[in-house]
Amino acid sequence: MSLVLPAEGGLRRVIGDGADLPDGRVDGLTTEDLLGLYRNLVLLRTYDERSVVYHRQGRIGTYAIFWNHEAMQAGSAFALEERDWIFPSYRESAIGLLRGIPASTILSWWRGHPSGWWSPKEYNVASICVPIGTHVSHAVGLAWGSSLKGEDRVAVAYFGDGATSEGSFHEGATFAGVMNAPAILFCNNNQWAISTPVSAQTAAPTLADKAIGYGMPGVRVDGGDVLAVYEATREAVERARTGGGPTFIEAVTYRAAPHATADDPSSYIDQERVDAERANECVGRYAAYLARLGVLSDDQSQEIKDEALELMRAGIEAAEAEPQADIGLVFEHAYAAPPPGLADDLAELRRVLGE
């Protein structure tokens, strides 16, 4: 087991502020990598912004916004290999874009169409987990089970600050520690669980402080700094691969958008803080960093944004072109070997519907 130190107090940062705080560098990242990360950030940002528009247009249903969470998702995913597993919550609904899941598939999920339910093993991206924190133990089970088979696989579970209050989180983290699972518990602490602030979730000074109780290192990172997130995750992946067990990463940001399209945060959120966060949002911060490095030109940036917009345009078009799902899918796959009564139910339903 790795040595467990008290959780870090400050936030790890790499990207400077363009003024007093100097830019850092992450060893081992090529220019191509730096641009790849930017492309991923823009893809997620575009997905999110377009989804809010599609929702307003009535083209997708209720949608969980992840605006300004892109650095946490893109940065951490960049530290993984294809064989590693991602266990998203609904806040990371589109993280599979980075693994090749088509935009139309994820949009279909938010449209409630069966084509939105992908095969996890095809992408090593688990299904979107809706009940809070309940997938932490799934990631731990997969990581532990893979290591029992001698496979080199890391699993990352993503969840929010509120999830750390759930019993599921506690039990999953307990197993991660005891089984020395090659898992990463990635907490995107955006400081709000709908209207409940993180101060009402725990009396612990930081969420990362919880890690010591599970016998794993807890690190804190600026969730708006994609390079700091990448570096922290890379370190956790390395620890997991070399038998050092799990890591808890607390990435700290501030939720600068509603919880979901059905939420109006004006009654509870600190608008000044939101404005400050929006002015310092994670994609712009990274673009400025790359510009200071001389790696990203305005033209390149525009090209990447146009690509992402086109991908979304084609994605929503494909999602909307999906044929009406057959009602047989209500019954199909409820069981691998279904009890006989279900076939009777479907036959009766078809008869009543005159099919």
Next chain:
Amino acid sequence: MSERFLVEAVNDALHAEMERDPSVLVMGEDVGRLGGVFRATAGLQERFGESRCVDTPLAEAGILGTAVGLCMAGWRPVVEMQYDAFSYPSLEQLINHVGRYHWRTRGTMIFPLTIRMPYGGGVRAPELHDDSPETYYVHTPGVKVAIPSTPADAKGLLTAAIRDPDPVVVFEPKLHYRSAKADVPDGEHVVPLGEARVVREGTDVTLIAYGAMVPVAERAATVLEGEASCEVLDLRSLKPLDEEALLGSVARTGRAVVIQEAPRVAGFGAEVAAVLAEKAIFDLQGPVLRVTGYDVPYPYWQIEDAYMPSVERVVDAVRRLLATS
């Protein structure tokens, strides 16, 4: 054939299936070094090692949640819940994920896990060591439920459960873990899910039971000999339910009494009664009666026998039914 107690038959099935399929993994509280508080998993860790018979933290939701992840990694976990009521923290995983994940992957991944647990009362135990929670499980879509009443069925149903591609919950009547030995087939023995068993043939009334209530029904049938000819039907599997056997038996006898240890309201007996009302109403000569536990917390053990469906209560129900039909 060997003479075995029910719990020994469970142990025999686990040995056989772990031998046969290297992806079968047993996990739970105290299952390894101790071999389980009832010794159902005795000898597995010595035989198959610590990574295939795993002592887990005391965390039922974590046990079932990690079992879901183990399925995704290609394992076939057999989870022990130490007691019936201890399984309640794991219902979150059962309802939210175990019963839904195969569907969620649109059939592309299977979750062939088995949950087995001792259940039921009559063992003079502290609170919450006596429950019959099968309704919670059988009401969960995507989950199958089996309940053996004999050592041979305990082996055969558990074997079928482990091999089934869907999640299956097997409730083992702890009262009968060591009540009597009976013949159990050696080697491979499968009792397919969804096949009820006629324990005893009769012509006047069908006593429908499962698990620990089967011996109660059998004794009631014996008491009623000369007065009423009772058929005893052991459902063995609640989902899938053997409707053919159920309807066939009631068609022959024209009367039904359903016996269930769990509280009455919305229990599995109500499902059986509803199936009979929908599909056998013209075969019935009288109302379907239920003999069940009551809608109360499982009682203090000094007076627990008053709660349990007894031979006397079953006999009384049959007499009432025959008097009105």
